[in-house]
Amino acid sequence: MSANVNVKEILAANEDYAGAFGDKGALSHDPARRFAIVTCMDCRLDPAKFTGLSEGDAHVIRNAGGRVTEDAIRSLLISYEMLGTNEWFIIQHTHCGMQGFTNDEARARFAANADRHGIDANAAHYIDFMPISGTIEENLVRDVHRLRTHPLVPASITIHGYIYDVHTGRLIVCEEAEKIGAAT
Known part of the structure; x- marks a missing residue:
């Protein structure tokens, strides 16, 4: 698909969206449900759909692999300290392109x-x-541990670890990540 076609389609879709925008401009930048998600940029994932989010509900941070990178940590810390989140979800997924290299x-x-x-x-x-080495579960545990042990992450924040199954659409809890991420 050519860039011009993409631009035209995006602008047309935006026109439709803006036409039905309503009062969304009045939404707070503080997420209503007080949580943030870090997940993969994979085009098969739509975190708003698989978590039931509406605009204004949560912060969604996406990157290759849904990794807890320095920038993801920076964003989560701002989400907590400046915008009031107190619960974080790290959601990685099966058949991720970040595996295998x-x-x-x-x-x-x-x-x-x-x-x-x-x-x-x-x-x-x-x-x-930050390619994924080992299994998705092992990687998720490492990433939740990295976040839990960061010196600026308060013990009061709950950090969840889930795996999204791209074949079923289901979220699978990673028990070990949940133990590491539990608030104290």
């Missing part, structure tokens, strides 16, 4: 395509692409 493989791919794309592939050596 390493940082070195990602860097090699940038290097192989550098000339064709006119980029400096050396810059990729400074990025941790």
